[in-house]
Amino acid sequence: MAVTLFGNGSVTLAVEVPPALRGTPVLFVEASALRNPRDARVYVEVYLEAADGREYELGNFTFFGATPDEDKRVFAFALEAEEREALSSEVARVRASMKPFDANNGDVSDVRVDLRAWIEVR
């Protein structure tokens, strides 16, 4: 199920962890229905929240070349050994946070995008 992320805000996604983690687990984040009326320059930071409360920064993505009629795009995050250890439970919590590039034009609350995430093993 997709969750809507607003500019200057955060959302947490519950992601099912595959039972067998042989190989490299990869988190995929699908971004769809981007609405950005002012073409604000924004990016999204992605974190993995471990059961013990620790947070791992997985990286970030942005919307290069986005057009109004764009459908969706998918971003892949290979999980390092440490992050893999944090995937102990059946469900992982992934937090996404949208921020502006330009501190002088920091209100990007009119931007929103729908996010969905899943984990696959390569």
Next chain:
Amino acid sequence: MSNGIRTRQNVAGMTSNHPTLAAYRAAVREMKNLPESDPRNWVRQAQIHQNNCPHRNWFFLPWHRKYILDFERICRDLSGDQSFALPYWNWTRTRKIPAPFWEGPLLDTTRAIGPHAEISGQFVGRPIIDNILRQSDFELFGSFRPQGQNSTDPSWQRREGAEALLERTPHDQVHMWIGGNMATFMSPLDPIFWLHHSNIDRLWAEWNSRGHGNTSNALWRNFTLRPFNTLVRDLQSITQLGYTYPSLAQTRLAEASELPPLLERTRERFELMEPQVASLGQEVSFSVQTPESPLALAAEGAAADDVIEDGSKVLAFVWGVEPPEDEQVTVNVFLNCPYLTAETPVSDPHYVGNFTFFGVHEHEDGAEGEHDMKQSFVFDLTETVDRLRALEPDLESQLTVQLMPVPLEGRDVPPQEFGIEGVEIVYI
């Protein structure tokens, strides 16, 4: 230019009147002045990107390699500088857009940032780049195949895959950070675009030079990129395409951090440890008998997938090379070339790669003794073997690794001799 190979240089430190930037500026000015009916026109060039560029899938790297290669040739023609090579902008070290791009034809007034803005390390910092170069899986490095791709039909070129770290972070974030035209698919309208992509291309070349192989999947290798009508597999070797980057010395074993895990998959090793002395302009060859032909190895994969079997590699280790007294020497490496001379070009199908000795004497005053100056290098022969298989199907099960030391282009180097301990072939 060395042996017909142009070196793309770092733009950092180039002043506005540097010959490379002067030629680039002249070419850009000329392209902007050309009528729109001329395909070399500046806007027409950007439209090639807008109408064809694959993003967010595994054609991203080879398509942009060909795109900037063709652009570079236009720059040579229009500037009249036949030695011109597109420079690269290494944003990891130079966080601002270089000063020459804030004036004249190299300025794009649509940029959202000013000349003093610096891009954040969270997008282009050394740890990010190290992480990118550590990936061993091609798709985790260069983005994923289009979802569901099951043929080489042209329609797959722009279908969605998934963005991996190189495209997702430094590539995309630099585009968006600059903003204006750079945030759109008309981004080639900004003259910095081409140097940004030259750096992306350099990172791909560096990843390869560290021993990482591109995917051998036929859906990637045998795909014809539009509008160039060029096969992806023909875009893998930058020296075959006529250019290189100055910092690609990563064939040195000490820097090939991914080799140990790779070597855990070793299937066969064949060594010839017979020390030889190399001289400038003279071939030194090491012939290794291989009971299992590398061509049979390749053919085995071909039967299954029309390409070398997934993950199979043929590596050559050149062990214990004693640096010559004058380090202005490059050693070109060839495989099974029956007509090798000092003039054999690197565009020859038998060419494998080269190594140099840059900076080796800088440490002579340190604690390291002469013995420690010896260096070893590793080369991935897989592509060369595959290429030769097509040319010489009756190749014997013998691999002859040939080393040809020559002076660096334009250098006057006195006669040099240096020792080489041996060569080892490894099948993985």
